[in-house]
Amino acid sequence: MEETTEKRDIEQLIVDRLPKSEEILERAKKVLLSPTVTGPFRAPRGVAFIEEAKGAKIVDVDGNEYVDLTMAYGPLILGHSHPVAVEAIQKACTNGTVYDIAHEPEVLMAELMVDSIPCADRVTFNNSGTEATMHAMRIARARTGKDKIGKFEGGYHGVHDYALISSVLSNPEGPVEDPVSVPDNKGIPQAVVDQVITLIFNAPETLEKIRRHKDELAAVIIEPVPSMYMVEMGDFLKDLREVTKECGVLLIFDEVISGFRLAYGGAQEYYGITPDMATYGKIIGGGLPIGAVAGSVDAMDPLITTGDPVQDLADKLLTIGTFSGNPLTMASGRAVVEHLRDNPQIYDHINGLADRIKREVHEFAEENEIAFQLIGLGSWFIPHFISGAPKSPRDLRGLETLLMQEILCNYLRYHGVYLPDLHTGFLSAVHTEEDADKIIAAVKTSLLEMSEDGII
Ligand code: PMP
Numbered sequence: 096m097e098e099t100t101e102k103r104d105i106e107q108l109i110v111d112r113l114p115k116s117e118e119i120l121e122r123a124k125k126v127l128l129s130p131t132v133t134g135p136f137r138a139p140r141g142v143a144f145i146e147e148a149k150g151a152k153i154v155d156v157d158g159n160e161y162v163d164l165t166m167a168y169g170p171l172i173l174g175h176s177h178p179v180a181v182e183a184i185q186k187a188c189t190n191g192t193v194y195d196i197a198h199e200p201e202v203l204m205a206e207l208m209v210d211s212i213p214c215a216d217r218v219t220f221n222n223s224g225t226e227a228t229m230h231a232m233r234i235a236r237a238r239t240g241k242d243k244i245g246k247f248e249g250g251y252h253g254v255h256d257y258a259l260i261s262s263v264l265s266n267p268e269g270p271v272e273d274p275v276s277v278p279d280n281k282g283i284p285q286a287v288v289d290q291v292i293t294l295i296f297n298a299p300e301t302l303e304k305i306r307r308h309k310d311e312l313a314a315v316i317i318e319p320v321p322s323m324y325m326v327e328m329g330d331f332l333k334d335l336r337e338v339t340k341e342c343g344v345l346l347i348f349d350e351v352i353s354g355f356r357l358a359y360g361g362a363q364e365y366y367g368i369t370p371d372m373a374t375y376g377k378i379i380g381g382g383l384p385i386g387a388v389a390g391s392v393d394a395m396d397p398l399i400t401t402g403d404p405v406q407d408l409a410d411k412l413l414t415i416g417t418f419s420g421n422p423l424t425m426a427s428g429r430a431v432v433e434h435l436r437d438n439p440q441i442y443d444h445i446n447g448l449a450d451r452i453k454r455e456v457h458e459f460a461e462e463n464e465i466a467f468q469l470i471g472l473g474s475w476f477i478p479h480f481i482s483g484a485p486k487s488p489r490d491l492r493g494l495e496t497l498l499m500q501e502i503l504c505n506y507l508r509y510h511g512v513y514l515p516d517l518h519t520g521f522l523s524a525v526h527t528e529e530d531a532d533k534i535i536a537a538v539k540t541s542l543l544e545m546s547e548d549g550i551i
Contacts, residue, residue, distance in 0.1 A: 102547075102548045102549065103544060103548055105502070105505045105506055105509055105544075105548075106140055106141050106505060108509055109141035109143075109505060109508060109509055110140065110141045112157060112159055112509075113142075113143055113155065113157050113159070115156040115157045116143050116144040116155055116156055116157055119156065120142050130142055130144070141505065141508075143155035143156075143157075143159065143161075143508065143513075144156045148163065148175035148176065149174075149175050149176055150174045150175060150176075150177075150525040151174050151175075151523060151525045151526045151527070151530050152175075153165075153175070153513060159511075160511065161508065161511050161512060161513035162511060162526070162530045162533050162534060162537075163513050164512060164514045164520035164521060164522070164534065165513055165514070165515040165518075165520070165521070166520075166521040166522075166523050167377075167382070168377070168515060168518055168521075169351075169352050169356065169377045169378065169475070169519075170377040170378050170380060170382055171382060171523055172355065172356060172378050172431070172435065172441070172521075172523055172524060173431055173434065173441075173523060173524050174523040174524060174525030176382075177382075177431070177524075177525070179381075179430045179431060180381045180382050180427050180430055182430070183381065183426045183427045183429070183430035183431075184381075184382075184423060184426065184427045186426065187200070187422055187425075187426035187427070188423055190422065191422065192421060192423045193417070193418055193421040193422070193423070194421075195417060198422050198425075200422045200425035200426050200429065201220065201420040201422070201425050203425070203429055204218075204379075204420075204425040204429045204432075205217075205220075207429055207432050207436075208375075208387065208389055208432075209389075211359055211360050211436065212354075212360060212361065212363065212373060212389050213363040213364065213369040214363060214369045214370050214371065214372065214373050214390055214391055214394075215373070215389035215391075216390070216395070217389070217390060217392060217395045217398070217399065218387055218389045219387065219388050219395075219398060219414045220385065220386070220387045220420035220424075220425075221385075221386040221387065221388075221414060221416050221419045222386055222416055222418050222419060223253065223376060223384060223385070223386045224252070224253050224351035224374065224375075224376030224377065224386050225252075225253030225254050225386070226253075226255075226386045226416070227253075227351065227374035227375060227376055227386035227387055228253050228257075228316065228347075228349055228351075228374050229253070229257070229258070230388050230412075230414050231314070231316065231347050231373075231374050231388045232244050232257055232313070232314060232316065232347070233412060234388065234394065234395065234397050234398060234412060235313040235345045235347065235371075235394070236313040237397035237412055238313070238345065238393075238394055238396055238397050239313040239314070239343065240313075241310070241312060241313040241344075242290055242311065242313060243290050243292055243308065243312050244257055244290060244291055244292070244313060244315075244316060245291075245292045245293075245294050245304075245305060245312050245314065245315035245344070246260065246261065246291055246293060246294065246315070247261075247293070247294050247295065247296055247301075247316075247317055247318075247321065247488075248261045248267055248293050248294070248295050248296075248488060248489075249261070249263055249296075249321065249323045249324055249488045249489075249491075250262065250316070250317060250318055250321060250349070251263050251318065251321075251322045251323070252316060252318070252349050252351075253351075256283050256284065256287045257291060259279040259283055260276050260277065260283065260287070260288055260291040260293070261274060261275075261276050261277050261279070261291070261293040263279070263323050263492075263517075264279045264280070265279040266493075267489055267492065271295065271487055271489060272295060272300040273300060273304070274293045274294075274295060275293065276288050276289075276291045276292065276293040277293075292304065292308050292311075292312065294315065295487070295488065296317075296321055296326075296328060296488055297326070297328055297331045298331075299334075301331075301335070302334055302335070302338045305338050305339065305342055305344060306338065306341075306342060309342035309343065309344060312342070312344045313344070313345065314344060314345040314346065314347050314371075314372075315335065315339055315344055315345075315347070316347040316348075316349055317335065317346075317347070317348065317349065318348075318349045318351075318352070319332055319348050319349075319350065319357075319361075319362030319363075319365075320352065320353045320362060321488070322477075322518075322519060323477070323488065323491055323492065324485065324491055325470050325471045325472050325475075325476070325477065325519070326472075326485070327472065329366045329368075332368050333366075333368055336368050336369075336370070339371075345370075345371040345394055346370040346371050346372075347370055347371065347373065347374065348361075348363060348370040348372075348373040348374070349373070349374050350362055350363070350374060350375055351374055351376040351377055351386075352377060352475070352519075353365075353473075354373070354375045354376075354378060354379065355378040355379060355435055356377075356378060356473060356474060356521075357472065357473045358442060358473075359435055359436060359439065361373070365473075371393070371394040372389065372390035372391070372395070373388070373389050374386070374387070374388055374389075375387040375388075375389065378431065378432070378435075379431075379432060380424050380428050381424070381427030381428040381429070381430055381431035381432075382427055382431070383423060383424040383427050383428070384418070384424065385424050388414075397410075397411060397412045398411060398412055398414060399411075441524045442473075442474075444524060445473070445474035445522045445524060445526070446473050446474050448474070448522050448526055448528070448531050449471060449473065449474045449475065449476060449522050451531055451535075452469065452476075452522075452531050452534055452535055452538075453468075453469045453471065455535045456468075456469055456535060456538050456539070459535075459538075459539050460482075460542065463542070463543070465546065465551060466482040466551075467480050467481075467482070467551075468481060468482070469538075470485070470491070471519060474522040474523075475519045475520065475521045475522070476520060477500070477518070477520070478500055478514070479491055479496065479500075480496070480499045480551060497517060499551075500517065501516060501517075502545065502550055503541055503542075504516055506540075506541035506544055506545060507537050507538065507541050509541075510536075510540050510541060512533065512534050512537040512538075
């Protein structure tokens, strides 16, 4: 495609539409480390401050409306302020928001999860996906008496020390098939880095590496739909299940995103594979903060009471937290999860919309010879400026990819679609075919304009 001489300054065009947001941004810079969830990675320019969110739409303080694909990074499968969640929260909060004393709503939520999650005999609640994966790894270490954790290069499990090793932000090191563990950030102790064995998705080398390290590995944790390598991994997951079982290594599915989204029973139901433990967050909070670990009685033994308080004190783990399992979150989460259980057509709707958006965008990209794809499974996807299937997760990494995604996000926002920075976009039950039309049109226009502006 031909370049025009007049290039748009898309950031400036956005800034021009955000006078009130710009004023708040200046104040934010003086008191906040970052006004956006993705923190310092998004240069604080053209940041829209949101005033209200309803259904599939968000409106910023300057009155600009967007079709939201952020959906709070995934939790809002029913959309913003869905009456089911709002009514549950309103009703619950008049009864007290947190007790730190036993209450039935927590039991009801746990019953719902045990009924729907294949690996779940027992559930423990906390307040974020980060806490959930941290606890799951510790439970595995206590259960097996081994210290090391296997995790995947590019796999995201939150921001505790073990999770921030060879995750999404570090530069991969070592051979593709035998990566070396590297800390994502400064501040991660080398002693922790040494406890993490980094594996790669979809490769027989991974299975061999697990066999080689079986005497040290407590668990292998994997996102069954990897955030940054969203390809079908059913056969690999099956092999992983078999090898971990054979080696006495616990298998943890991180279902913080896929739980209740890929299917009602999550990736476990979708793939028909049952891990020993699984971690949850996002959707199960019904829009309020949550995390949870679910697992078999055998895997969760380090938390299960012996019936003897003295022995429990000596042997059992603490997963306590002031706000863990609070009645407000439990009520909201239960209302949303029950709604999903009772309305299975929601999954056809969100998956169908995502399929249509991907299909039409891919046809357009092909026709216009633009190397571009929305890579994803189920109802979520992430843009990548590549053509053809990625050969390795490393094809989808690197600063250049992140920067191109950022630029596309700016164009999309200018055209009224809010795709999150550095994250997958999500559809919800309240996104309509008209929203899909708008998303498809915005992607097409953005790609053409990026081409005109000499960016692609
Ligand atoms: N695991 C996965 C797979 C996630 O996607 C996330 C969050 N995006 C987390 C863990 C961490 O969850 P939280 O942000 O609630 O700490």
